[in-house]
Amino acid sequence: MTQELGAQDLAPQLVPLNAIFATDFVQILVPVTTANTMQEVAAAVAHHVEGRRVRAQPFEKVVIHNGKRLPADMTVAAAGIKPLDHIAVEYDIPEQS
């Protein structure tokens, strides 16, 4: 019996995603890899939109997948995000007191 490799041990695989950035008007194709963190995924999506169609805001960005907000350091593999999945990237705007 051989030991199974964890997701972190596999070579990064390409994961093309259907992504929407905050209030943008259109979903876009954004390729990431299984090794990318959510912070990197958010940046990859923002690259096509932020400051181009949606005004840049001074807040952290958060990736939402299947309705769940994912931690910034979690990888695509660990989050179980599969090719052609949909993700939304939103600004993590602090609630106003």
Add this chain to the structure above:
Amino acid sequence: MALLKREEWQGFVRDVDWSYSYVDDSAVFPEWHCGTGKVPREAWSAWEEDYKVSYPEYVATQREKEASAYAVKSALQRSTTFDHLDEGWKSATKMHFGGVALVEYAAVLAELKMARFGLNGAWRNMATFGQLDELRHAQITTFFGHEFIGKDAQYDWTQKAFHTNDWVLISLRNLFDGMMIAPNVVDLAIELPLTFETGFTNLQFVALASDALESGDVNFANMISSIQTDEARHSQQGGPTLEILVEHDPVRAQWVIDKAFWGSARAFAALTGPAMDYYTPLEHRKQSYREFMEEWIIDQFVHTIEEYGLKKPWYWDEFMRGLDIWHHGLQMGLWYWRPTLWWRPKAGVSKDERAWLAEKYPNWEKVFGDKWDVLIDNVNANNLEATLPETLPWLCSTCHLPACNATQSRDGTWRVRDWSLQYDGRTYHFCTNGCRQIFWKDRDNVNHQTLIDRFLAGQIQPMDVGGILGYMGLTPDVMGDDPDYEAWTKDYVGRPVEGISLAAQS
């Protein structure tokens, strides 16, 4: 010798429904082409139409129409009219020529199918004229558009567009293959003559002819009016077919009409919507796209389906809400991905134009104004690079148009939402709930691959913007660009700017 009255000879020459003695009826009219379904074969003997044109009459009338259209063209060719046309109007015509010329040819094939497999002699007779009509439309549209190549290379796409893998054309081919090439003749008569021609193009052509005259393009108005007179006749194949189908299989009738109306509405939002609300100069606009749809398409469509005892489609609320959103999102998509077009898309968002948009569409500023503001600020900061695409928009697996339809939440926020489903081991995404539902019901049909599917399958090489443009057939002399950036950005020069592309600020 006195001539016979029409009713005395019409039956002889037209109603040639013989009884076959060497083969079965089903060998002559196979189900997969004829699609009688639950309708008893003999029920089709009641099919009737009102025009009752004979072949000599048809030829004489068409000859006159042709002579008149070409006479106007020949007279105007010597004038300088074309040189003074607005760039927005020219774009609307380029879009029309490229998008329509060979759809007319697909319609020839559709009419031929009905001329052969129609389930009644009167129907086959009318479709025979219909195919001649469509052949004339394919020719006249190709010829009228193509002659401007000498003045503007983008008119080359009058002939070329339909043969390319441009995303707009993939979307149109998918729609019209589904409506004209794939269906049996019963479904075809309801999808094409009834829903698309009676419902959409008849009225679109009337409106387009009026816009053409308003813009000073007499030649185009003349061409389109000439075509429209044929449409008015052969589109009458839909009514009698629907009447018989509704009687025997109302569920099928409702589904076929619902699907065709939705597909037509999506295509109209992409092409007619931007042309009416953004490309037409403000002073020439008579109606907004929404007003046009409500007055000319929707009232008439609802009246027609209720007349036949059918109901409004299940997606009606989503469709009506879409009248405020779909074409505005598509306009932004067409503009942002402008190198993929064979026309020069106007942005059309100067202060005056925005005031008009906000008056016609009260949510426009909230949903689209903020994005246009960022684009404007980038243009004014001389950062055009930030206004050009580096990836593909996601294309819907049903309509093949970008997934760009924001909807409003209960809390008032507008977001583009995911409409997806899993089928046969993969995930599909759609622009709307309507497109998702139609895909699911039609899931075993052969659908065209979207540009995204092709890209991810490695069919487009190299896998970058250059590779994509090459795959679509775009060359630098044709590639779309904004005709006049200053026209819509100068109102905003000098205003305080923040949050635009970093490259522009540095």
